Amino acid sequence: MTGRRPRRAPFGCLIVILSLIVGFGVAGTGGVVTVSSSELTRGWSLRSAQDVTDTGAAISQVGYDTAGWHPIALPSTVLAGLVANGVHQNIFFGTNLRKVPDLTQQEWWFRGEFPAVRTSAGQVYWLRFKGISYRAQIWLNGRRLDPDAVGTMVSREYNVTRLIRPDTTNALAIRVTPPARDCQDLSFCTVDWNPEAPDMNAGLWGKTLLDTTGPVALRDPYVKTTLPLPATNAADLTVYVDAINATDTPVTATISGSISKTGRPTISFSKEVTLDPGKRRNVTFDTNAHPQLHVANPALWWPHHFGRPELYRLSMTAAVSGSTSDRKSIDFGVRQFTGHRTTVNGTSFAGYKVNGRPILFRGGGYVWDLLQRWDTKTNQAHIDYTKNMGLNTLRLEGTLGNEELYDLADRAGIMLMSGFVCCSAWENDRSWSPEQERVAYASLDSQMRALRHHASSFLWTYGSDRPPTEARLDGYKRIARMLHWQNPTLDSVASWADPNAGMKMDGPYVWEPPVLWWDSSRSGSAFGTTAEQGTQAPPPLESLERFIPPDDRWPIGTVWDYHAGKPGTPFDHITPFTDGVDKRYGKADDADDFSRKSELQNYETTRSFFEAWSARQHTQTFGTIFWMLNNAWPSLHWNLYDYYFKPGGGYFGAKKATEPIHISYDYFTRNVHVVNSTLAARTALTATASVYDIPSLTRKYTATAQVSSPANASVRVLKIPPLTGLSRTFFLRLQLRDANGSSVSDNLYWYSTRPDALGNADNHYQTEIDGFADLSGLNRLASNRHxxxxxxxxxxxxxxxxxxxxxxxxxxxxxxxxxxxxxxxxxxxxxxxxxxxxxxxxxxxxxxxxxxxxxxxxxxxxxxxxxxxxxxxxxxxxxxxxx
CATH class of the missing domain: 2.60.40.10 (Immunoglobulins)
Structure with missing residues (x-):
């Protein structure tokens, strides 16, 4: 390709980053050192640089007067800090967000003070930043530590031993330049699913840490696990860890490790390494030199439907002259993800296995809060809701860096599909500057290091809607190899841009009737593998009342539209959804009536979506992501549960569809399927299908079938014949019982003798609808007071x-x-x-x-x-x- 950069460019980027790490050395060693890591959260202040005339050298002096600054706690974006101080209030209510000015047209100072404990002459101090967006000048105790730290997703650290003031207070000042609007920088980008944050998430969004070690520090421990597939009765473990010599002289260190799990023998290993002055070295332990890393009958990590997500503990220590210099520990899982390809409807699609077993990934697209705020309770709720819905995957499209979420996913048995975001500078790599190229490679290095040891991490996608150029892919893949990345990767996830991508992104992105998912002649239906597709999903009335003012709740108007997709996009209204409600269930009278009908529509649409993907698993379908899991702010578009964590129709429709053993109805062929999403077969089951008139509940048809449900598979058990003499709206009840008569799955559908009809026209976000099912008979159900x-x-x-x-x-x-x-x-x-x-x-x-x-x-x-x-x-x- 003309103008392609040298192939070693990505490693040049990494060398620059490493040079920052060893910028300040340690004069000597000796004494007992403290090994610690402290997150710097309190004692911080925020102010616009337009209001400050002092230099960084002055602002980073202890005792600097911060009168008039906004007190904040880290991590924090600019907007989060201003909201916490009441500068901008109730910004999610109505259209209040429009009142917040563009905060990207100025720079911002973050300033904090913190103590540093005095220990010995051999003590080393490290200042680490897990995320600064987008560009920063960093000052410590009056000295400029970095004149231009650039890259939102680049983790960076500095040996600050010669700048730190032990046993007293230290001061840190960071001048932040926000990312450019409209996703023009290699930063976080919300594309079209909500308005851009007025600050573009500028600030110290990741953890800020002060670490102490001895002369040798450890970084990024990681265990690669290899199984003798298809057997899983053994595992070969390879342990990696980086060791850094923080001194100006060669140092010999003993690097030791142990792998432990309750009820299992502890595995220990060790080696001596000599590190040149100021150098970072990857240290490897494998079964060739350490046969004890060959583990018989390991406890495997499984996604939650398949088994227990078992975890082991890796503990690493660096010792110099018999004294501990640093310690690092991680949890990891013994598991192996592998990929394969299957051609469906003329396209090659990617499928995946875990520990040799095919797995249909079913998940949602996770996003964090618009102000990039999260905490343990919030992270845990996302994981709990995902698991409770029966989903097994979160897609992180550019929403990278919430490492606590990764830990929780490990423990819950939820898989992570990660990669960079679409429709932004990330996909405009043909016009990158040399700086952007460096930022991109450094971002991949940082994010892969954070993800690679997690059992939950199963896939990395280098591109989203379209693949990077050949030169960029070459650089990305060299970094992945250098990091010993053990999981599958994809160049992109959109077959419309790359026929060999392995996944499709053909929509829809607005509401469609349930039959669409089942009609495999439609590009948006359930076949192959999809990285995302979804529908509008207004939340329940109780949530609507929290962000839409009373006078704007009915009729649906501009305030509703503002809380749909990004203004100026095809998604800045919910007309397809409201048409479905009005033409299928009957025109809504008010917000309350609309809400109860929209909950029905959310339920049936989402249930059918996951049922269609599950019913064809491992033969025609291999994985799907519902767009989206949740919302970054109170929204009417794309979610399985709303911003406030109120579970609604979409949530419970998904939960019904993905129950471990499930009986479902195909709206297109009228087939009935039993889907087993576990690794245990079930026999002696009885399936019953019954059709009832509305409102009389007169049973008009019934059929039964004996069912054996093989593990991790779907079987067709019945077909509902064409029926005559039915009411316009009718019920179909599917029941699955075991040999004792106990209910295994119970599923009620409401449909019409005038079914939904799809047209021939479609585009990337919508399929034409020619006719709507008549579900208004539900409004004639007799009131039940009992x-x-x-x-x-x-x-x-x-x-x-x-x-x-x-x-x-x-x-x-x-x-x-x-x-x-x-x-x-x-x-x-x-x-x-x-x-x-x-x-x-x-x-x-x-x-x-x-x-x-x-x-x-x-x-x-x-x-x-x-x-x-x-x-x-x-x-x-x-x-x-x-x-």
Missing amino acids: LEAAATRSLSGGRETVTVTLTNASPTNLAFFVRPEITAGDNGREVLPVIYSDNYLSLWPGESTRITATYETAALHGQLPYLRVRGYNVSTTSTPVHR
């Missing part, structure tokens, strides 16, 4: 579990689409986050069911929990829940 609800609660370790029993005591009427909720106080808001064992339930006359709800006691805010029950034809009730 639904009985009872609840008890138990408390343990700051968490509560409420057990809810629902009984339909009516002899004739269905209790349809019933939503039990635990609220803080009588008719208060639902406690959030909350995990339900099931929800949006339908009970036939005389039926009873029991579910649980689990939440933190703190979510009650001191109030008594109440059980609120409502349904499509059931009036709302609210009763206290006592212990």
Whole structure:
């Protein structure tokens, strides 16, 4: 390719970064050193550089007067700091975000003070930044440490031993230049799923750390695991760790490690290495020199549907002259991901195996808060919701660096699909400057180092909508090899841009009827492997009330549109969704009526989406990502649960579709499938399909079949024939029972003798709809006043579990689409986050069911929990829940 840069360019970038690490040496060694890592979170202030005339040398002096600055805690973006100080208030309500000025047209000072403990003459101090966006000048104690630290995703560290002031206070000042708007820098980019943050997420978004070591520091420990596939009765472990000599003289260190797990023998290994002055060296331990790293019958890490996500502990130590110089520990899993290709509909698609078993990845696109705020509770809620929905994957399209999320995914058995973002400077690499090239390679190096040891990390995608150029790919892949990356990679994930990509991104991105997913003649249907596709998904009314002002809630208008996709894109309104509601369920009367109907539509659409992908697993389908998992701000577009963690129709539709053993209906062929998403076969099952008129509930058809459900597979068990004499809207109930008559899966569909019809026209985000199903018969269901609800609660370790029993005591009427909720106080808001064992339930006359709800006691805010029950034809009730 004309103008291609030298192949060694990526390593030139890495050398520059490493030179920063050894910029300040250690005069000598001796004494007992402290090994520690302290996150610098408190004592920070923020101010616009336009309001400060002093230099970095002055601002980074201890005692500098910060009167008029905004106190903040790190990590923080500029906007997050201003919001925390009340400069901009309630910015997610209505259109208030428009009132925030463009914060990228000025630079910003972050300033903090911190102590450093005095130890011995051999003590080394390291200042580490996990993320600064986008460009920074860094000053420490009056000295400029770095004149131009550039790259949002570049982790960087500095040996500051000669600048630090032990046993007293130190001062740090960072002047931040924000990223350019419209995704023109190699930074974070939200493309079109919400408005751009007014500061483009400028600031110290990652952790800021002060580490202490002896003369040799350890970095980035990692265990690569290899199984003798298809067997899994042994594993060869290769351990990698980087060792850095922080001194001006050669140092010989003993690098030791141990691998431990409760109930398993501890594995120990060690070697001596000599490091040249100021050098960083990768140290490797493998089975050739250390046969103990060949492990018999390892405890394997599995995604949660397949088994337990078992983890081991790697502990590494560097010792110099018999004294500990540094320690590092990580958790890792013994597992191996492999890829394969299968041609479907003329396109080669990528599929994956874990530990030799094919796995259909089913997930959602994760995003963090628009102000890039997160904490342990928030991260845990995302993981808990993902697992509770039955999903096994999170896609991180450019949303990289939330390392606590990686840890939680490891423990939960959730896989991570990571890579750079689309539709931005990241994909305009043909016009990169030399600096952008360096930033791109350094970003990959930093992010792969952070991901590679995680058991949950299963795939890296170098590009999204289109692949990088050949020269960039060559550089990226050289870095991956240097880092011993053990997982599959893809050049991009859009077959429209690269026929050999292995994944498709053919939409849709707006609401479509459930039949679309099943009609494999449509580009957006469930075949092959998709990196993303999704629909609009307005949240429940209780959430709408939190961000849409009362006067703007009805009729749907400009404030609703502002909370759809990014203004000026095809997604800045929800007309396709509202057309579906009005033309299928009947025109909504008000916001409340719209919400109850939209919840039905969210449920059926999302359920059908995951059912279609699951029913063809490993033969025609290999993986899917619903776009999106969650929202960066209160939004009407693209989510399985909303910004406030309120689970709605899409959440429970996904949960129903992905239950371990599931019976489902194909809207296109009328076939009934049983899908087993576990590694254990099930036999002696009975499938029953019954069709009922609405509103009479007269049964018009029934059929049964005996089912053997093989592990990790789907089988077709029935086909519903064309039926006559049905009401325009009807019910189809599918039930799967075991040999004892116990329910394994129970699934209720509502559909029409006038089904949805797709047109011939389509584009990258929409397929034409020629006709809408008539589901208005649901509005004629008889009111059910005989639904009985009872609840008890138990408390343990700051968490509560409420057990809810629902009984339909009516002899004739269905209790349809019933939503039990635990609220803080009588008719208060639902406690959030909350995990339900099931929800949006339908009970036939005389039926009873029991579910649980689990939440933190703190979510009650001191109030008594109440059980609120409502349904499509059931009036709302609210009763206290006592212990």
